[in-house]
Amino acid sequence: MLNLADNVLALRQLASLRLSAASALVCQGQSLWLLADDALVLQRYSLSGDWQAEQILLPGTLPVDAKQRKPLKPDFEALLSLPDDRLLALGSGSTERRCRGCLVEADSVRVIDLSPLYQALAGHFQELNIEGGVVCRGQLLLAQRGNGRGRENAVVLLDLSRVLRDLENGQLSAALLQIVPLQLPELDGVPLSLTDLSVAPSGALYFSATAEATESSYLDGACVGSVLGCLDEHLAIVELTLLRPAVKIEGLAFQADGRPLLVADADDPAVASPLFTLDGLSEPARSN
Known part of the structure; x- marks a missing residue:
């Protein structure tokens, strides 16, 4: 396993966002789309973090109190751009309520039933917790x-x-091809766990992972830091970069020029999520 001490990069904050529990982001041209795991909306920002617009994903309101809000939230943890530029938001699947997704096209939103897929995946994991896509x-x-x-x-x-x-039928079924386990190291004695996936303009596949002191896919714990990693065409780890300061990185995306954007969640509704970038990231060349 790669030595984390050999490769460290500093996060540079660009902005403070309007959501406190940022969980996923996607870059499309000059737009940055952002999800939070405890909200019912999709927000759009500029690439520098200036707020632009908001779109409702699910109707209704959630309790303000964090303890009451947690079991009721849809837990949107993954956001991805489809080949036709539609956006797909995915719940984590960690509870029955969290098995919904939303397909976003222009100003329309279609709720997607993730249960068929997630029920199939639950047979492969002790605790299902989808956090990126x-x-x-x-x-x-x-x-x-x-x-x-x-x-x-x-x-x-x-x-x-x-x-x-x-998706045209309003659901995701068991379209499973393969499950590839990923062995991540510990950070200060706390195991790292995946939080997002993103593809750089070169075609290189990256992931973010954070070390959170918890043994539950439902309960939060103290975060001791995060890493950025790169996978080869066989989904083996070929690069691992320690990120400083120690924050809980939950979302990762790449701009067209190759610069990464990252968001963190402080697990505190009173703290706005920061938007970061990285200077000096050495991106691997596209695999043949």
Whole structure:
């Protein structure tokens, strides 16, 4: 396993966002789309973090009190851009209520039933917790976060053509191709677990992971830091970069010029999520 002490980069904050529990982001041209795991909306920002607009994903309101809000939130943890530029938001699947997704096209939103897929995946993991997703090399990849029992980090490969057909019917079925376990190291004695996936302009596949002191996919814990990693075409880790300061990185995206954007969640509704970038990231060349 790669030595984290050999590769460290400093996060540079660009802005403070209007959501406190940022969980996923996607860059499309000059727009940055942002999700929070405890909100019912999708927000749009400029690439520098200036707020632009908000779109309701699910109707209703959530309690202000954090303890009351937690069991009722949809827990949107993954956001990805489909080949036709529609956006797909995914719940984590960590509870029955969190098995909904939203397909966003222009000003329309369609609720997607994730239960068929998530029920199939639940047979492979002790605690299902989908935290990221991306379209890559003609497949749809999902990040299974191993912060629960068993510490099962994995990349789930889905048949993209099957996924696109399913979405027209308002659901995701068991379009499973493969599950690739991912062995991550510990950070200060705390296991790292996946939080997002993103593809750089070169085609390189990156992931973010955070070390959170919890043994539950439902309960939060103290965060001791995060890393940025790169996977090869076999989904083996080829690069691992320690990020400083120690924050809980939950979302990762790349701009067209190759610069990464990252968001963090402080697990505190009174703290606005920061938007970061990284200077000096040495991106691997596209794999042949």
